[in-house]
Structures are given as C-alpha cells and as structure tokens.
Amino acid sequence: MDKHEAKTKLANIMEKFIGLACKRLPDDVYAKLKELREREESEIQKVIYDTYFDNLDKALKLNRPACQDTGLLHFYINCGSEFKYIGIVEAALREAVANATVSAPLRQNAVNYFEERNTEDNTGERMPWIHWEIVPDNDELEICVYFAGAGCCLPGRAQVFKPSDGYAAIIKYVFDAVSDLGLNACPPFVVGVGLGHNVENAAVLSKMAYLRPLGTTHAHPKGAKLERDLLEGLNSLGIGAQGLPGKQVAMEVHVESSARHTATIAVGVSVSCYMHRRGFIKFNNDLEFDFSKSYKGVSI
Numbered sequence: 001m002d003k004h005e006a007k008t009k010l011a012n013i014m015e016k017f018i019g020l021a022c023k024r025l026p027d028d029v030y031a032k033l034k035e036l037r038e039r040e041e042s043e044i045q046k047v048i049y050d051t052y053f054d055n056l057d058k059a060l061k062l063n064r065p066a067c068q069d070t071g072l073l074h075f076y077i078n079c080g081s082e083f084k085y086i087g088i089v090e091a092a093l094r095e096a097v098a099n100a101t102v103s104a105p106l107r108q109n110a111v112n113y114f115e116e117r118n119t120e121d122n123t124g125e126r127m128p129w130i131h132w133e134i135v136p137d138n139d140e141l142e143i144c145v146y147f148a149g150a151g152c153c154l155p156g157r158a159q160v161f162k163p164s165d166g167y168a169a170i171i172k173y174v175f176d177a178v179s180d181l182g183l184n185a186c187p188p189f190v191v192g193v194g195l196g197h198n199v200e201n202a203a204v205l206s207k208m209a210y211l212r213p214l215g216t217t218h219a220h221p222k223g224a225k226l227e228r229d230l231l232e233g234l235n236s237l238g239i240g241a242q243g244l245p246g247k248q249v250a251m252e253v254h255v256e257s258s259a260r261h262t263a264t265i266a267v268g269v270s271v272s273c274y275m276h277r278r279g280f281i282k283f284n285n286d287l288e289f290d291f292s293k294s295y296k297g298v299s300i
C-alpha cells in the first residue's frame, strides 16, 4: 500500500471510529455508571442515572451523538518507532474529522482566533489537537480519540507551587478545582490530576491521567493511595449526578506524575463528565485495526 492509499484507508477507518465513539460510551465507563447507579440511594439520583442510560440507548437507536457537545477532537497517540505510516497520520486525522463532521454528524465547534470564524468542519489551526508519544521498538499505532467538551475537560486548571506550600497544597487545589469546574460539567466525572514541574507538563499529565482506562491505578503505591484518598474525599462532598445531592461526584480519580524540580510542585486538574467519550483504536503496519480495548462486540 502506498502512502496515498494508506492515508485514505486510515482516514476512512477513523471517520467511522469517530462516528462510533461520539455515540457510544466505552465499555468501562458504561459499566462504571451502572455500578454507581446501584450505589446511589436517593430517588432523584436513580432517576438521573436512568435518564442517562435512556439517553445513551436513544443515541444508538437514532444514530446520533450521545451529547450535543461533541467538543473539539483531541487525539492522544502512542506511535511505535517502527510504524511505517507515521508520516500520513496527521493528514488522515484531519480528513477524518472533517468528514465525520458531516457523517457522524459532529457539532461545528472549531473557531479560528483573529478571524473569529467557525471553520465549520472542526479542523483549523492545530486542530484536531494531536499529542504524540513515540514507543521505541514497536510497530503499532494506538490512537485515543477524545471529544473535549466546553463544559467539562476544556476548562482545566494548572498551577505551580513552592515546596514550602507542602503537598497539602495539591489536595486543596484539586478540591477547589473540582468543586469549581464540576459546576459546569455533568457529574459523575473522571478527575485527572497531573503532578509535575511546570504548568505545561502538569496540564498534559492531567489529560493523560483521565484518559487511562478505569480500574487502572498509578504505578507507585503512594500514587495509587493518593488516587483512592482523593476519590473518597471528593465523594464525601455530598454531590451526585448532575450536581444534585448524592454520594458520588467522581467515577475515579487518576494521577499521573513526572519528576519535579527541587523548587517546584506543579499540579494540573482536568475533569471529564459522565459522557466520558474516549475510544482507543490500534493499528498494525497493514492498517488492520482493533478497538476491543474500548468497545467489545461492536463493528464499524
């Protein structure tokens, strides 16, 4: 397959995958929402969850996005150093997004700065947003697509503290950010916390954290404990689905970290919403694909 054929093939597959992922929650998120519904006790919480599931069923039956805000398209890519079509990936994703805007359909959300003009196909300057990681000695391409909505993940926060503020500053910052950002999102959400050394890397880590599959934990036992403690604390605020009184404002808290400078502590917070539409798809060097990590028993 030459590069032109590969680009067309990848774009076509990704257009269909975007169409799937904007309508169907990934299996782990759907299962988590079912679990939370059973744990809530108040009648109003059960009604909200039932409405969520009804909405998700109707999205599939009517073949339309499960929430009107299909967001800006973010792609987080793990690309093997031996994946042979690396050069056409970005162009294929732009084409896929533009075509999926019509075929899915997606709401037209991308606006160019300085011209104040909606581009009408969800592409634009550095849009879709693509984050690359190169995986050594690997020949696969894994793409995570995320529909980054304006009420949830786009208004994230990041700040740099001094070590003299102590690690307690991290906890306060996360609680302040979640109780503020959570007002705009539709809970329950996944909270991503990035611990790093500057604003940029803490923000990126917070995004990587909330993309992690549910049920996974930070690699360090203390990081995993921090995740559990933050979840327990946030879920004791008395906020439930849709911000009404309830027992669970968060599905999970995920922490990702990097080493920090001796004189900085940086924290980033990203909050999703119950419509946590993120899908993983993996390609080999023949562009054969598999998305069973996110959706089992489904085809496109």
Ligand code: SF4
Binding pocket: 067, 068, 069, 149, 150, 151, 152, 184, 185, 186, 272, 273, 274, 275
């Ligand atoms: S917060 Fe999520 S579910 Fe609510 S409107 Fe935004 S994208 Fe949709």
